[in-house]
Amino acid sequence: MNNLTMLTDLYQLTMMNGYYKSGISEDTLVFDVFFRKNPSSGGYTIACGIEQVIDYIESIGFSEEDISYLRSLNLFGDDFLKYLEGFKFTGEIYAVKEGTIMFPNEPILRVKAKAIEAQLVETTILNIINFQSLIATKASRVCMSAAGDPVMEFGLRRAQGPDAGLYGSRAAVIGGCIGTSNVLAGKMFDIPVLGTHAHSWVQKFPTEIEAFRAYAKSYPEKTMLLVDTYNTLKSGIPNAITVFDELREEGYEGKGIRIDSGDLEYMSKEARKMLDDAGYPNVKITASNDLDEYAIANLKSQGAKIDVWGVGTKLITSSDWPSLGGVYKLAAAEENGEIVPKIKLSEDPQKINNPGYKKLVRIYNKSTGKAEADLLLLDEEIINEDKPLKIFHPTYTWKTKVFHNYYIKELLEPLFVDGNLQRERRSVTEIKSHVEEEKDSFWPQYLRISSPERYKVDLSEKLWKLKTTLIEKKKAPALD
Amino acid sequence: MNNLTMLTDLYQLTMMNGYYKSGISEDTLVFDVFFRKNPSSGGYTIACGIEQVIDYIESIGFSEEDISYLRSLNLFGDDFLKYLEGFKFTGEIYAVKEGTIMFPNEPILRVKAKAIEAQLVETTILNIINFQSLIATKASRVCMSAAGDPVMEFGLRRAQGPDAGLYGSRAAVIGGCIGTSNVLAGKMFDIPVLGTHAHSWVQKFPTEIEAFRAYAKSYPEKTMLLVDTYNTLKSGIPNAITVFDELREEGYEGKGIRIDSGDLEYMSKEARKMLDDAGYPNVKITASNDLDEYAIANLKSQGAKIDVWGVGTKLITSSDWPSLGGVYKLAAAEENGEIVPKIKLSEDPQKINNPGYKKLVRIYNKSTGKAEADLLLLDEEIINEDKPLKIFHPTYTWKTKVFHNYYIKELLEPLFVDGNLQRERRSVTEIKSHVEEEKDSFWPQYLRISSPERYKVDLSEKLWKLKTTLIEKKKAPALD
Known part of the structure; x- marks a missing residue:
């Protein structure tokens, strides 16, 4: 990863300079990273990108060239620019485990650091977390629709730039895809890479069957043929069968065909019939072409005979919801040596943040092991798991629920303390298996791709009271 | 830029290996890069990213580490992997000038190279061109809606990964934005960077006015204040005016306010009144919050008093149309020493490519200087500008048009010949001014943001006949 x-955003640097000039650059600030809506109007979001946040935080530093560029902007004092020469991140970051299932208004990360450091990292952290969480979530939805069938990611050519292809593949595999077409992603993240040939291979040869024969000769053990260059049913599949017959004579078995256009439901059924009749019930049918969770659900409900799904553009861009609106909001700030909870008001009550230095716990039912609700509370609050736990809705406060037979997990774990990384790095494989555990720990109604049930995320009474008091205090300010 | x-996609490498094994890896292939639909159902697309294609092509090369990773996949022969050690691009690429206005089915780039080289570069070229052209086009649409008002790009935190922020900013400025919040983009591409402060700055201080005063003290000549942290009309603007008054006493003039929430139409009108009444008719009002070309058009039609537009998420992701579907299609291939035009059929007639080694000309009216139509023709065809030029619709062939008083421009220019770059590198400033010239060279009906008139892109008679013949030949193939 490059040094990022x-x-x-320029305003981070102008604010840093402002803090520096005002003599408050070392005051502590606390920020929460959270989002307000799940992508694609879904029920959940998979937190993704934490490992890249580590790469970023560890590599922070301004080069001479950076500083001379900043000097050229005529916005910054010499003292400040001198200060930047030795700049690094020395603060605290807590984060959820990468792959955790998250809900609106829950902190994915919490940053507590000197004002000048906490401010710098906002934009980059958001950029990393917003994109990878978006794509991991989309992939998870697509894989849920495929109901256990393998899903391959191959959207690189339509990804929003090189990194979107690279980190998008990573996130897609974390979210559930079995592999990617992206070779660099395979190399960097040790994830399976997949792919065979394109239409251009078929066109290069004078005839389709010559192209298929040449491919089978190059990959006799892995012959998977793209059958829709000219005419899928009249030419592509018959030619593929001929080549599979020839392979069989040499002791090899054809592996699959791929269909990339046309009516995938009809084509796949016809293809299955032709392959079965020719004695190839084990040849897999891969389908691609503008697929997403909705198209896959439809095709499956119509009985399409597709074994493997290739998903491109609509996954890698999350095309129906191309950004996760993660924000980085000030929750507390040092004033005259004391950490004070902070609020930002808004006309829209959903946009008022939860103030204070907080933690997040998930409440599980002891008998089922399933998650039942999440609770945001102040860091100093302690839950005694031996006693019943009462939570209530933050807006409709008469809606309450009492837990008896439960246990809790704290979701935020230390990532950096005093600028030092607190744990071992995690592989994509580990993160991917955490996603699977996470999915198992929720009742399916919270995860379904359309009209999911809303999972409860409540505030502790103490936090709720703090929030209400701060709103009252700020809502009708005397004109200072 | 990293080495890309x-x-x-893995299949490029498996095909390369296949060509190598089949002894045809040095046969020439010709590919066209084109798209089939303009983004956002608009009338045009701005070609963008050509300079990054140059960076990419010039840096092609496999490292030892790359090759040992490829070896570990057990897909490639030792000879082939050995061959990759010295791999570079030695072919020909023609491309339109970056910033050229393009229409569906027109080649943005044309690659003519050895099969093994032409195949590798497909995915990366598409990734680069698809994303930057998408964002340059979106930015151009947004700026068209703003009708001359400055538009600033600040979507980095919601961009699809680091590169999407970086190259998206570049494309946004090429498309018409006056600058970006993205500091790295400013440094790398020498484009203006902009920005002041966030809500967190205001919240950090005990009161809003203290925050404004501290900011004004840090930037007395550039005081632009974000007024919506608590209450825009009752607190933010009155406090801003107080601080502008204090600045004036010290000989400085406040520069602007920014509103980032609420009803921007009402808020901007009220803000304008308050500022004017207080003696600040020159203080500019910047607005942001979920803006795109449609929201800006609406706000302008309602007379919102907004001077500067800050556009984020919806621009940097092109949220209503998050991918340009650029493709890389084989147009010709060497067979037994001869270059043969190639076609790919499809159930959908729009998806059948234009075969052959082609060029693209734009026809201008000599009196008005305006573009009137584009013509795709075979490279060997010559147009005599002294004679009338007749073009006809490729599907409705009875629709014809004859030009008398015209001149033509060839749009594809040499980028690489024998792997060598053919021209000087171009700056964002040069490319941006080319976009402006391009916009001036079209009648507005082709460029309007909704329901544009369709610009004519026709085929020469020779090309049309070639295409028709190839379709006939391939459409009912004997089962080989």
Whole structure:
């Protein structure tokens, strides 16, 4: 990963300079990273990108070239620019385990650091977490629709730039895909890479069957043929069968065909029939072409005979919901040596943040092991699991629920303390298996792709009271 | 830019290996890069990303580490892997000038190279061109809606990964934005960077006015204040005016306010009144919050008093149309020493490609200087501008048009010949001014953001006949 120190918004640097000039750059600030809506109007979001946040935080530093560029902007004092020469991140970051299932308004990360450091990292952290969480979530939805069938990611050519292809593949595999077409992603993240040939291979040869024969000769053990260059049913599949027959004579078995156009329901059924009749019940049918969770659900409900799904553009861009609106909101700030909870008001009550230095717990039913609700509370609050736990809805406060037979998990774990990484790095394989555990720990109604049931995320009474008090205090300010 | 050699689909490498094994890896292939639909159902697309294609092509090369990773996949022969050690691009690429206005089915780039080289570069070229052209087009649409008002790009935090922020900013400025919040983009591409402060700055201080005063003290000559942290009309603007008054006493003039929430039409009108009444008719009002070309058009039609537009998420992701579907289609291939035009059939007639080694000309009216139609023709065809030029519709062939008083421009220019770059590198400033010239060279009906008139892109008679013949030949193939 490149050094992303300068990949930030200019206003972070102008504010940092302002804090520096005002003599408050070392005051502590606390920020929460959270989002307000699940992508694709779904029920959940998979937190993704934490490992890249680590790469980023560890590599922070301004080069001479960076500083001379900043000097050229005539916005910054010499003292401040001098200070930047030795800049690094020395604060605290807590984060959920990568792959955790998250809900609106829950902190994915919590940053507590000197004002000047906490401010710099906002944009880059959001950029990383927003994109990868978006794609992991989309992939998870697509794989849920495929109901256990393998899903391959191959959207690189339509991804929003090189990194979107690279980190998008990573997130897609974390979210559930079995592999990617992206070779660099395979190399960097040790994830399976997949792919055979394109239409151009078929066109290169004078005839389709010559192209298929040449491919089978190159990959006799892995012959998977793209059958829709000219005419899928009249030419592509008959030619593929001929080549599979020839392979069989040499002791090899054809592996699959791929269909990339046309009516995938009809084509796949016809293809299955032709392959079965020719003695190839084990040849797999892969389908691709503008697929997403909705198209796959439809095709499956119509009985399409598709074994493997290739998903491109609509996954890698999350085309129906191309951004996760993650924000980085000030929750507390040092004033005269004391950490004070902070609020930002808004006309829209959903946009008022939860103030204070907080933690997040998930409440599980002891008998079923399933998650039942999440609770946001102040960091100093302690839950005694031996006693019943009462939670209530933050807006409709008369809606309450009492847990008796439960246990809790704290979701935020230390990532950096005093600028030092607190744990071992995690592989994509580990993260992917955490996603699977996470999915198992929720009742399916919270995860279904359309009209999911809303999972409860409540505030502790103490936090709720703090929030209400701060709103009252700020809502009708005397004109200072 | 990183070395992107491995940022490709696995099937490019399996096909390369297949060509190599089949002894046809040095046969020439010709590919066209084109798209079939303009983004956002608009009338045009701005070609963008050509300079990054140059970076990519010039840096192609497999490292030892890359090759040992490829070896570990057990897909490639030792000879082939050995061959990759010295791999570079030695072919020909023609491309339109970056910033050219393009229409569906027109080649943005044309690659003519050895099969093994032409195949590798497909995915990366598409990734680069698809994303930057998408964002340049979106930015151009947004700026058209703003009708001359400055538009700032600040979507980095919601961009689809680091590169999407970086190259998206570049494309946004090429498309018409006056600058970006993205500091790294400013440094790398020498484009203006913009930005002041966030809500967190205001919240950090005990009161809003203290925050404004501290900001004004840090930037007395550039005081632009975000007024919606608590209450825009009752607190933010009155406090801003107080601080502008204090600045004026010290000989400085406040520069602007920014509103980032609420009803921007009402808020901007009220803000304008308050500022004017207080003696600040020159203080500019910047607005942001979920803006795109449609929202801006609406706000302008309602007379919102907004001077500067800050556009984020919806621009940097092109949220209503998050991918340009650019493709890389084989147009010709060497067979037994001869270059043969190639076609791919499809159930959907729009998806049948234009075969052959082609060029693209734009026809201008000599009196008005405006573009009137584009013509795709075979490279060997010559147009005599002294004679009338007749073109006809490729589907409705009875629709014809004859040009008398015209001149033509060839749009494809040499980028690489024998692997060598053919021209000087171009700056964002040069490319941006080319976009402006391009916009001036079209009648507005072709460029309007909704329901544009369709611009004519026709085929020469020779090309049309070639295409028709190839379709006939391939459509009912004997089962080989």
